Amino acid sequence: MATHPFRIANFRAYWLSRLSGTVAQTALAIVIGWQVYGLARETMDVRQAAFLLGMIGAAQFVPLFLLTPITGLVADAVDRRWIVRTTTALLALVAAMIGVLTYLGTLTLPALFVAAVLVGVARAFSGPAYSALAPNLVPRESLPTAIAISSTAWQLGAIVGPSVGGILYAIHPHVAYATITALFTLAVATMMTIRPVPQPAAQKDRRPLARILDGFSYVRQNRLVLAAITLDLFVVLLAGATALLPIYARDILHVGAHGLGILAAGMGIGAVTTSIWFSFRPMNSNVGVKMLIASLVFAVAVLTFGLSRYFPLSLAALIVAGGADMVSVYVRQSLIQLHTPDAMRGRVSAVSQLTISASNELGEAESGLMASLLGPVGAVAFGGVAAIIVTLLWARLFPELRRARTFDPPDMLQTEPSHGEAKP
Structure with missing residues (x-):
């Protein structure tokens, strides 16, 4: 019988570190966004301020994009515990720095953008290290449970963090930054308690970028995986x-920082x-159709949120959007893990991770740009x-996705053999 991961001290410390770090990181993101918009509105109109708000996402995405070819390699060559410890300590310093500047009344937009870039750098390295560390902490037979529990820590942190950030900032900015810094410090402290774990053999391949490109090549050839990844990318x-x-929160629903925290938690709740x-x-039937339906529901929910002026309806729309997005994530990740040969899973997962960053951080930049042109309501609509x-276009361009009935690879390979899918 497999040992439950929580019975292992190393994993308990890892889980607590990931939970506290995720709460702190998502709280920091919502507070930085609020301050950027607030400072921008002192001298700019809504559209100009919206553009700057979107650029915060771009400031985080650029380092993630540029560092992707090397972060996985670093996670395989350096003690993963120390990667997480170092990057989390950097995030604690960033939070403390912005907190001090806020306290002194000297906070500026350039300082917030520098903070966003540093957050992007830290996340670029900590993400692969966190993911790769979990299998080192538990027996092989306990790994599926450990992955599920680790994912729960991330999701729970994504729900609690924005609410914590928004509510504490409404109480006082200093309280918010002190709490965020303390949570990052707790994440470092618990990570420090993890004893030495097995380290993989040093990478000898002199072409790390080539391995990333191999992943792109496989995704391009396997139309079913390509459809799932790109649909989620473009919709989000x-x-x-x-x-x-x-x-x-500030100018349309008029609910302030407290309401911002609740809105930010909406998608995580769903x-x-x-x-x-x-x-x-x-899910075990008609998985492709269900992903397409979920994408439509997500889009309609976001459209509803964009047009709403009633706070409960806006929150409900975000909760529905979060639930629909999870359906897409569930289908996409299952297709990647089960429809990709084991020898290619790492590289294909890297492609998926890069597209997730593109849809989230780059999507923030796109939202800010469109809001500067169309206004916030027009941009969301x-x-x-x-x-x-x-979504309707993808349903027509990729019949492989429409016809995928289950996650079983042989079944999916039969959906459209004429397109030359790469077989596992």
């Missing part, structure tokens, strides 16, 4: 509304509720309609 990229939440449902009732069009 176009219809992502999270970057504009500070605008809605995502966790859906993931709990799947843990009891796994445009994104929702565009996501609906993309």
Whole structure:
């Protein structure tokens, strides 16, 4: 019988570190966004401030994009515990720095953008290290449970963090930054208690970038995996509304920082509720059609949020959008893990991780740009309609996805053999 991961001291420390670090990171993101918009509104109109708010996402995405070819290699060559410890300590310093500047009344927009870049650098290295560390902490037979529990820590942190950030900032900015810094410090401290773990053999391949490109090549050839990854990418990229939440909280719904925290937690609530449902009732039929339907629901929910002026309706729309997005994530990740040969899973997962960053952080930049042109309501409405069009287009361009009945690889390979899918 497999040992439960929580019976292992190393894993308990890892889980607590990931939970506290995720709460702190998502709280920091919502507070930085609120301050950027607030400072920008002192001298700019709503559209100009919205553009700057979107650029915060770009400031985080650029280092993630540029560092992707080497971060995985570093995670395989350096003690992963020390990668997480170092990057989390950097995040604690960033939070403390912004907190001090806020206390002194000398906070500026350039300082917030520098903080966003440093957050992007830290995340670029900590993400692969956190993911790769979990298998080193538990026996092989306990790994599936450990991965599920680790994912729960991330999802729970994504729900709690924005609410913590928004509510504490409403109490006082100093309270918010002190709490965020303390949570990052707790994440470092618990990571320090993890004893030495097995380290993989040093990488000898002199072409790390070539391995990343191999992953892109496989995804391009396997049309089913390509359809799932790109559908999720473009729908979230176009219809992502999270970057504009500070605008809605302050100038449209008029609920302030407290309401911002609640809105920011909305999608996480929907995502966790859906993931709990799947843990009891796994999806096992018509998976491709269900992903397409979920994408449509996500787009319609975002469109509803964009047009709403009623706070409860706006929150409900975000909860529905989060649940629909989790369906897409569930299908995409299952297709990648089960439809990709084991020798290619790492590289294909790297491609997936890069597209997730593109849809989230780059999507924030797109939202800010469109809001500067169309206004925040027009930008969200445009994104929702565009996501609906993309979903309908993908249903026609990729019949492989439409015909995928289960996650079973042989079944999926039969959906459209004429397109030359790479076989596992």
